[in-house]
Amino acid sequence: MKAIIAEDLCKSYNNGSVKALNGLNLDVEEGTVLGVLGPNGAGKTTTVRVLATLLTPDSGRATVAGIDVLKNPDEVRKIIGLSGQYAAVDETLTGWDNLIMFGRLYHLSAKQAKTRAIELLEQFSLTDSAKRPIRTYSGGMRRRLDLAASLIIKPKVLFLDEPTTGLDPRGRQDMWGVINELVKGGVTLLLTTQYLEEADHLADEIAVIDHGKVIARGTSDSLKKQVGGERLEIVVENQFVSATKEIVAKVSGGAINVDEGLRQISAPVTTGSKALIEAAKLLDEKGIHPLDIGLKRPSLDDVFLSLTGHVAEEKKDEDLASSGKKRGR
């Protein structure tokens, strides 16, 4: 069963001059994780806002757990959790106060709210800081509390909008651990990210979006295949470059690329590790000791570049688009 379906969602701002969503289609199988990957201004947040009942699209339809988002938003709100880009908790209050408040707003009794707060603080390793105001928390702790607040009712479908943006590597690592634990619990998760590595790490499937549309969809592996297979890469000392090139020609059928500066020889291979072992053996027979040898699979950066023609970061027009959006709202 599909836990999330979005059909042909459109949303524009500034009288149509900025198209945040431009016929976006998505679906997520129950119990799986979909990573929505795209640069700033691609429409990730708008997608989440529509699915989480915060924003009405200009056209299109969407369901969450089979419930129509536009016709029945209140029912949707009862089964979703949302944790945004900005840690949306009350900073002057303590972690405990926040969880109790949100518990009460989810209509738990005072006692249930307390029990749940204790559980969540424990689960997110925040028990010791429960009685401190959020403003004294680190970025990672804030995010964890924000996530905890979105899990009070054990949602069927969880939306995480850029859950690690702005966190340091350690905080990101912690957050990934927490999210992986959640996923094991069987929640359906839609997660947006600008980090290719993150989507690779957390998601079962990835939807790449750009200019308000899904431009590619698949598992991380299939997307990488779409861009091209593996490449054998060998780095040797200068005097061995041409000999190595001959060896690579024997194991690869494709065009060989030699980077003189890096002293790197690379070529596409179809037999994977077999080609790697073969090449290593041949090098050894010739007495060549490579400085580096390996199979390189295309990164999601490569995927993004080949799909959109531009790299994921540093998109020039994104600031324009997002500032336009703000004015439009």
Add this chain to the structure above:
Amino acid sequence: MSAVSDALVITKRQLLQLTRVPEVLLFSTIQPIMFVLLFRYVFGGSIDTGQPGGYVQLLMPGIFVQTVAFTLAGTAVGLAADMQKGLIDRFRSLPISRSAVVFGRTLGDGALNIVVLAAMGITGFIVGWRPSSGFFNIVLGFLFLLVFGFAMSWVGVIIGLSVREERVAQNATFIAVFPLTFLSNAFAPTTGMPKPLQYVAEWNPVSTMVAGCRELFGLKNEFGATAGSFPSENPLLMSVIYMVIIMAIFIPLSVRKYNKASK
């Protein structure tokens, strides 16, 4: 009813904030007290009111009304901050009544006025304010002020949700409320103003509120009872009408605005 209990959770949040950051309450109380003292001693000596008890008797209702009118600012700033931080988004993703957050907020801001008015009233008493209308009327006067503050708070909701930024909300509300409180009979007689301004001042809800409160605190309103215009003849009735109008317009508008609020 869950709409009411949801709103009370939001109100409770605000009261909790006050205990966590007591400075907020401290400063929102100190400011009106400062106003009482400044006006009492700076202008008090030079304005001849022709009434027993002197300027402070006329001043206190004026400052009370000014202070509760500024409830609007607290609401606007608070909501703009919540908006900016994404808290409104989170609230809107919860299965709660669409009126709960704004209702809870206005209720909380309205309730804060109880403390502020009490502190001002005590200060006023110390510096010579003596309401002479008896217990019932005095309580009624304060109730009037609380309801007016609550009504103004709803105007603040619209401002806060529209500007979406704390600092803008601060400035916008100041610009909106400050002239409103001064273009009135709160601190000086309207009779000294140019004719057109005088009319504006007379119909200004702040003036009717001030005149109404003066009446309820046992004082004849001498500041601006010109030529028998309806509001200056019937300040209490007119104040009630204004409050009803403000709430009838701004409550539904606020709930709608909240429902569409978007960062």
